[in-house]
Amino acid sequence: MTGRRRTRSTFLPGLLTRHARNGVLSAGAAVACASLLAGCGVVPGTTGDVGDDTITVMTWAPQDTKATNKPGMPAFAQAYARWINAAGGINGRKLNVLTCNDHNDSVDAAKCARRAAKENAVAVVGSYSQYADSFFPSLEGAGIPYIGGYGITNAEFTSPLSYPVNGGQPALLAGLGSALADCGPVALIRPDTIAGDQLPPLLDSGLKAGGHRASTDQRAAEDATEYDGQAERALRTTTRGATDDGCVVPALGDRNGTFMDSFRRAREDYPEVRTATVLGSVDQTVIDATGGASGPYEGSYITGWYPVASDPRWDGMKRVIREQAFGDNRIDPADAGVQTTWIAYTVFRQVVESLGDGEVSADTVAEALDDGLKVSTGGLTPTLRWQFQDKLASVGFPRLVNANVTLQVVRDGRLVSARKGFVDTTRTLQNADINY
16 A cells, blocks of 8 residues: 555545446446557457467566566466466466566556457456556456455445455454554554555554553654664654653565664664554565665564465465476465455355356456355355455445454564464454545
8 A cells, every 4th residue: 555645536436336346337437448449359369369268367566666576476477377277277278477567657557458458358357556547447447357456545435336355454453453462552654645644544443442542653764775764763663761661663665674673773773662554564575685684684573465375375376486496486375465366266266166167357357246146265264254244344445344453573583473363354444434
């Protein structure tokens, strides 16, 4: 939930029934086709050329940028297609995965969505982009479902064509707040953006549930090259007059490492404090790169969406990597993006299997999901089922169906489970003071 200040979508999914949506989508599709100047027929070189029994989907993510990069997501999607096709496809249909680089750019994100429509993709699966306001209009116009996005934008939890598999930043921060209820003063360092404005009430909802007072909200530039002043302020805030160790929570995305460099230098002059953050800002790769057991994250609490990478429930994903992507260093089984892509394709596979010999199209995929299909992910998430308005609709997240998080800790330089099982943050989020 980071990104430049931008306007929120005014789309109101609660006012749109499926029948009404179909009419809107038909009109939107006509406009989309006209704008593409390619007509609504089969585009050469796409689905029609690879066989009538081929199912085309798209996976996109930013690559080769100076900010967030998730090359493992499209790389894993292609490996998954090879693995599925080697076993005969899904219900005998081959899987064709298109990939797209959104370059962390709103214009390119929109281009990816338009390409998905142009090439007759039946779904966008397991993708990452912070520019939902740019890509969702094209997907909604073409009726293409967005399955298992990374959970980085609010629109992923509001659009009726979004089917998220995790609770995004809302669940991670609410769960982290609950875990830090035994801390002394808590300081949150977050981007000075619209997306950043949403973070304090989410963290505070978890702190409040544990009987803790609200955190100190520290805004910071999201593209700074150093955070010396922010680190000093956070340390003063969390150590002044405290009887319990304070907790510093950086939530700066890819700039977390920059903050921690400043923090490591400054903390020598202050009493001991604890650090904590959320998966996505920190993963095992970041921990290794910053010194492992001797680095700044040792002892830190980190909330994630799924079990730790060493859990045997990931064996299926690791088998795909071993058999179809061995040696591809873009694909890290401990990366939350790769894990989300595995779960998203697990969902998609079960949707297609539920359709049997029937037509597989964007409409039939969305209808299967809207009709209450229950999807099992082998224990990596609770059973997933998307309803028109779910439990968290009252706080602005009608599509958030999995509010479970895991609590992990960095111990001896490795991310390990700090608490057995999942923590359900649904009630915590329902009590959050969120203004949209």
